[in-house]
Amino acid sequence: MAATSPARPGPWWRRREVLLWALGWCVLRSILLLSFCDVFVYGEEFEKAAAGKALLDGVPVPYHLLPYHPYEGGGFVVSVLDALAFGVFGSCLLALKLVALALGAAVLWAGWSLCERFGGRASARAFALLCLFAPESVQANSLLALGIHYQACLFVALILGLALRAALQREARQGPWIALGLAAGFGFYFSYQCALTIAVAGGVLLLAWKRELFGVRLAWLAFGLIVGLTPLLWMALHVGNEVFDIHGASVVGSKAGKLDVLTKFASSLFEGRSAWDSSAIVLLGLAPLVALFTLRGNESHALRWAMLTVAAHALVFLAAYLASGFTVAKVFHYFYLHRLMPLWFLGIVLVAFGVARARWMWGPVALLVLMGASDTWRLARDATPGDWLAHAQVLASQKGYRYSQYLQKIEPRMQDARHVELTQLLAFDEPEPELLHESLAIALYGSGVGSFEDQCAEIRSVGIDDLRGFQLGMGLMLMRHKGRDFKERVDLVSGFEPATRDALIESIGRFGQWELGTEDTVLREARLGLDLGFPEPFFRGLGRRLFSAIGDARIPHYFERRASPVFLVPARAQALLGELPDAARLPMLAGYEHAHALHTLP
Structure with missing residues (x-):
């Protein structure tokens, strides 16, 4: 079934509107970069760039040993992109941040495409606004070229969009099924968090196709999946179990009491904050729940499926996160919220879908955008004022890697x-x-x-x-x-x-x-x-x-x-x-x- 508001012919800017939003995203994030905002300090970004420099310099070390972490396919993808950027712009910090900007724009494009297909243009615009004016920690994490949780949102959007398309349009052609398999396979290589997205997508396909799924469509899907998984299979062949060893942490449990962990987490979020900032956190959590109430109506079949799928994914993600050994307790640096980036992404997609159903949902969107804009202003204000051109020259002259x-x-x-x-x-x-x-x-x-x-x-x-x-x-x-x-x-x-x-x-x-x-x-x-x-x-x-x-x-x-x-x-x-x-x-x-x-x- 088609989206609720299919794209219509119009001026070039309307047909390519997402490019304007992506450009706006890059401009806003560039303001933070050129203000020397605190988005340069997470060292792993420089180390992954060193892997890119090893590729660029032709260091005679086997490829399977070059990734910073064997289990981070996304990290090595970023290293390859860093090598390309270094080759074009020189091995500078500016090149490193251009990679982050490009990946962030890709995340916005993927989210826009998902929202526009199933919620229409208004939904896509709401998503873009919420992406541009995200909370402070999201804005900062989006500028770290790490290839992990924030950038994984790219594949979350691609997998969900392709799965919903295959489910709702009763897709008979092989291309979309192979594309879904490729996105799922490479997405899993990129970030193991995509396993949850793949599980939700599989559930959607089973509900829509039932027994009809088991046949040639499943074969096309499996073919794409295997091709997408090729880099991971190649790594596993060379390094064995290391490809799944994530700092030795347990995926299924945590030694710390969950109540104590969650108490420390909530305390670090709210303690010492102003009423304005605290209300922003509360609104960010409530807005997706409020959006679900818009399902009570005559919205399109496609939109209902999309909203329920995204809501189910958010619940599965939250349950898996709380049950795992990766739950964050006290947050003493914005980076330690990075594992929750996919949950933020799913939340704003749900809010954007709500806009397609009820105009009053623009109210929560406007409040969230206002709060995000104040965060942007505060981040830039608290950094180093000065000549942005001079700052750009510093970024272009500083080495973007650490050995x-x-x-x-x-x-x-x-x-x-x-x-x-x-x-x-x-x-x-x-x-x-x-x-x-x-x-x-x-x-x-x-x-x-x-x-x-x-x-x-x-x-x-x-x-x-x-x-x-x-x-x-x-x-x-x-x-x-x-x-x-x-x-x-x-x-x-x-x-x-x-x-x-x-x-x-x-x-x-x-x-x-x-x-x-x-x-x-x-x-x-x-x-x-x-x-x-x-x-x-x-x-x-x-x-x-x-x-x-x-x-x-x-x-x-x-x-x-x-x-x-x-x-x-x-x-x-x-x-x-x-x-x-x-x-x-x-x-x-x-x-x-x-x-x-x-x-x-x-």
Whole structure:
């Protein structure tokens, strides 16, 4: 059955209206990017970009070892897109964010198509507005090019739309069935969350076709499914069960009490919020439920099926989420709401369908849009004001990849002789060898196994004469030997000749008490170094550590004002270091500036 309001011929902008909405989405999100909003700090985005750089540079590592996570097909898809963007725009942060913008526009297009087909143009416009002016956490997550939960909404929409079409139009041609199989198979490879979408779609097809489904249509569907699953099957053939090992977490249960988890979750959402923000959360939860009341009427058969399908999917998703080991408790950063992005997506689709049935549903839509617009304004306001063109130039000059965490992920899976791994990974085309060498030292020698002298000999055996870059990455190895006590680590290296000693002391500062630090922990470590009378190299290392700092843990609520990432704004680094005496401030500033130079494209 056709949609309630099939597309009619008209002006070009009407026929291609979705392109205008997608452009509007990109413009609004670009405002956040050019304001240096807090949408750059989740490091996994940079590590997946490093996988893209490995593809672009032709690093001689087998393809099945290159993904950041073996189980994240979507993550590797993003790595491939990153490689393409790097090839066109250079290996910069701007290229990385263009990938996020493109994927976000694709999500909007898929949702628009679903809503327009079964709810008409008004429904599609309501969806587009709710997508443009989404809640703050959704806007921020949409700008992280990760290939996981937000981007998975693309396949949620495609699978539901194709399944409803096959069910309601009594589709007899093979093309739509193969397309549904392809979307389902590749969607499952992209994100395992799509398994729920596939289950709901299968239920819809069974209800619509009953026994007629089992025949040639099922064969077409299975063919498309197998083709779509090919990348996942190929990965499983090479890495085995790793392709389903999601951080070792249980898919079917959680050790923590669910009531305690949900209490902490609700507390982190509402505690400390204004009445306006709290009402926005309540409205976001109630609006999809209100939309279901519009089913009491003479709406089209297609719209009823679509609304009930989306509502059923939302309930299945929520039940699976609460029953799994992935339920989030306290939310201390907006990123930790990312697992709920498909639920948000299904909710706004349901609200948009409600608009097709009852005009008064524009009221909740208008309120949600107003609240989302205020979030957009607040995100941009709380970032760094300034010349957007200058900010764009910064994004175009900053490297959009980080080696360290990426190499730590793939090195244990390589399982070759150490000198072979070194030779392979040194093939990155890196204009600043120190950056790559430091990360290789962390990945290859961070376990603490073996002596420092043997490690240096191993590095020399592959043709590296200048060991300083590797020495700067030995901070993790030293911590494995002496724990987190700074003094014991500094004492351990004090007997080396001066150049080696200084490099190792700098590595201690660079690593700190753990590799990934926040702004407040770096300042605390600096004060501790002053109390212990540490030499200048320690503070230079802390300056490099400050460059990589990810936010400020002193912010009590994830929704409170978050300044721009310190690596993008040198003035912020200077302001933070202004809290320290010159003995720490000056070498830390030198270390920060050195890190900034290393991460700037030539």
